[in-house]
Amino acid sequence: MRKGLHIADSWNRVMAILVRYFYLMMSSWPRFIELAYWPTVQMVLWGLINRYLSVQTNGMAQAMGLLIAAALLWDVLFRAQLGVTLVFFEEMYSRNLGNLFVSPLRPYEYALALLTVSFLRTAFGVGVASGLAILFYQYSIFDMGLPLLAFFTNLLVMGWAIGLLVVALVLRFGLGMEGLAWAIIFAFAPLSGIYYPVSVLPEWIRPISLALPSSHVFEGMRAIVNDHVFLTDHFFAAVWLNLAYLAIGLVVYLYTFKIARKRGLLLQMGE
Numbered sequence: 001m002r003k004g005l006h007i008a009d010s011w012n013r014v015m016a017i018l019v020r021y022f023y024l025m026m027s028s029w030p031r032f033i034e035l036a037y038w039p040t041v042q043m044v045l046w047g048l049i050n051r052y053l054s055v056q057t058n059g060m061a062q063a064m065g066l067l068i069a070a071a072l073l074w075d076v077l078f079r080a081q082l083g084v085t086l087v088f089f090e091e092m093y094s095r096n097l098g099n100l101f102v103s104p105l106r107p108y109e110y111a112l113a114l115l116t117v118s119f120l121r122t123a124f125g126v127g128v129a130s131g132l133a134i135l136f137y138q139y140s141i142f143d144m145g146l147p148l149l150a151f152f153t154n155l156l157v158m159g160w161a162i163g164l165l166v167v168a169l170v171l172r173f174g175l176g177m178e179g180l181a182w183a184i185i186f187a188f189a190p191l192s193g194i195y196y197p198v199s200v201l202p203e204w205i206r207p208i209s210l211a212l213p214s215s216h217v218f219e220g221m222r223a224i225v226n227d228h229v230f231l232t233d234h235f236f237a238a239v240w241l242n243l244a245y246l247a248i249g250l251v252v253y254l255y256t257f258k259i260a261r262k263r264g265l266l267l268q269m270g271e
Contacts, residue, residue, distance in 0.1 A: 080159025083118025
């Protein structure tokens with residue numbers, strides 16, 4: 001009975017954070033528009049590049065939509081990470097972290113709320129861009145079928161892991177680390193093989209690339225688009241890597257939060 005009440009209380013606290021963020025979004029149309037703006041810009045840019053290249057060579061004509069798919073999936077990773085960090089920054093800018101954790105809200109409940117908001121933001125933003133890709137270019141990323149769900153989930157979880165690590169660093173070292181939220185994700189872009197296969201990379205750096213879930217996702221995406229084959233080895237590699245990285249992100253976040261609370265850092269953060 002007590003366990004059931006404990007779970008219900010935790011769920012209510014998570015929902016309170018989600019409702020608070022929902023009203024924040026609804027009261028600020030620039031924030032709401034921003035959810036779909038950047039994925040749409042990416043889709044339009046790469047869609048036009050893809051349209052040009054597709055009439056230049058037969059090879060690109062056979063892979064119609066490859067660049068659009070890559071751009072949209074890359075935005076899943078980018079938006080998932082930002083969905084965690086930006087929501088956390090909202091609380092820091094408003095000096096609300098101390099208020100939140102004076103309540104019974106637990107760190108893991110707050111983390112769950114951040115991940116849920118990240119999922120909703122990412123699904124909305126990339127969903128709008130995917131719909132516009134159908135309208136503008138007659139290309140549907142949904143033609144990938146169930147593999148698309150596997151790609152989306154793996155990139156989402158990787159974004160969560162990176163986002164939690166950024167939150168931990170900002171908790172520990174303050175807003176001076178805020179720039180990591182925008183910079184760190186782009187460090188993974190050259191290694192992830194978004195628009196080219198991992199085999200293009202120098203041989204010595206390939207093991208580092210294959211240690212990233214994103215590189216396995218994009219290798220799998222190319223196999224689906226070009227050959228209509230789902231590479232299970234890349235899928236399971238991405239899953240196991242993501243489980244490890246998400247566990248590390250959660251442990252670092254919870255440990256850093258414990259230090260921040262003990263040192264009173266939660267009350268000292270703000271603009």
